[in-house]
Amino acid sequence: MAAKAIFKKPQSLSKKEFTYCPGCHHGIVHRLIAEVIDEFGIQGKTLMVAPVGCSVFAYTFFDVDGTVAAHGRAPAVATGMKRAMPDRVVFTYQGDGDLAAIGTAEIIHAANRGEKITTIFINNAIYGMTGGQMAPTTLLGMKTTTSPYGREIEREGYPIHVSEVLKELSGVAYLERVAVSSPAEVRKAKQAIKKAFTAQLKGLGFSLVEVLSTCPTNWGLSPVESINWLNENMKKEYPLGVFVDKVGELK
Amino acid sequence: MAEKVMVKGNEAMGEAAIRAGCRLYFGYPITPQSELTEYMARRLPEVEGTFLQSESEVAAVNMIYGAASTGTRVMTSTSSPGFSLMQEGISYIAGAELPSVFINVVRGGPGLGDIQPAQSDYFQGTKGGGHGDYRLIVLAPKSVQEAVDLVQLAFDLADKYRNPVLVLADGMLGQMMEPVEFPEFRDLKTLPDHSSWAMQGCEGREPHKITSFDIDPVNLEKMNLGYQKKYREIEAKEVRYDTEMIEDAEYLLVGYGTMARILGTVVKLARKEGLKVGLFRPITLWPFPYRELESFAKGKKVLLTVEMSMGQMIEDVKLAVNGKIDVNFYGRTGGVVPTPEEVLRELKKIIERSE
């Protein structure tokens, strides 16, 4: 009997094996981006910028032209690319340390300029790659290697709400916070990524999708416990939802 | 032949870049080079180019990285504190081997310093202000005309070697007006084709990956050895220098850029007094003309290096002569420009002492 493929690797993902820990959400999000690139048929004209962080290898996981930016600088690198080649699709993939700490200036100004790029922002409330230090997104009370007594307002300030900050900027065309902790959420996340790319393809401005993500390794939890922890804690601090939508209904 | 026009150094360098085929500029204002940024803002749209004022020099240099990775001619300009902020990006650009042009119109430092001309960024430009084993090609013009010529050369060298090139000028050169003759506009279709490596979309080919990164030390060493091979080739082929009245000289002055120009006057003044003084001027600060300087220094009674700094290039001068002759130094710092008379006085003192 001839086999019929009902599920296969997206064409825009390379053959390289992911380097992510079991239960990490980076991999799911990669797949969603690749599916969207395939569905839009833009693999041949997409340029990607990977960050510094666990997803530093992302430029090798996608079968598109790709590079790695210095820590936090991806939006500036993407700006240079897009200004040089306005008819290409340019996206950055960034963690919360990368985007919300060292790269705060770059993301705010790229967004405010309405730079026609798309950013996929992975918020796992911690620095993954360097071994679980505090991020600006770390929750209050959360223990990390550099907030060993738990994050305290007096000492470390409040968790930063990137989407809520960016939504005030007029250059933003699409902005949504999603999660990928359940099949239904995965479908919604994909739709958000699709809309973000649509915003760019239509030349409407800057688009960003914030994805609440797990880091089982540095949270010290199993993959399942991590999802529960994310659902119970992260979603309270970072409510899911659409913040800006200048795209409208997708066909 | 093209007509000569009076232009300010900063603006002349901008026009030279555009004529060299540069259609993209990212930068952040800083004195004494802001006219260059402003010139590009005005001029680039006229040639269907793109100007973008970045939020910082950190962003500017990373925009350069992005644009250069598509194989497009791109440049930025700045002055000392801005150049410091660009070091992170320059290290990445050198590692990723991306052609790009930087102009540093140096002012007095350290720190916020002042806005007067200086040469105290020599180390940063030639020895690498960013991390890692990398090199910039560094060109030092002494006149507005030469700045125009070297900006053109900078783009060609950047493309040829896939390496960042720095034009190291100073506030004097940026601010002064001189008659210059501009070269013809480069036909954009004749610019080097970078499609074999650049990020332009992978339609019909394997994806291109550009990075300065490899987690495996053995591979990273290989990458570094690759850069070094290129640097050796540049050292063999791209050394440039100039001399004045050097053949019969007994005393040798060494200086670059604006300082060398002042030293040209010193040579004339000294000759009038019967002192046989000559001048050696490196035009490429990296690769430095070690061998050439060594051969010209041979048999000289006195060698004097003069800089608008407390002595940075002097280390290369010493390397060149390798202890075979004493290297004397005179310099002013903080944005003070030495006068020819003052240098001549110093030279005479040194000659007296040595005889």
Ligand SMILES: Cc1ncc(C[n+]2csc(CCOP(=O)(O)OP(=O)(O)O)c2C)c(N)n1
């Ligand atoms: C200039 C600079 N500072 C610090 C680092 C070290 N560093 C590498 S990854 C990282 C944090 C990454 O965290 P995040 O962006 O949240 O991504 P994750 O690893 O969690 O996916 C840091 C601080 C660096 N590479 N460069």
Ligand code: SF4
């Ligand atoms: S350390 Fe955390 S963020 Fe990094 S791959 Fe592992 S689980 Fe994912």
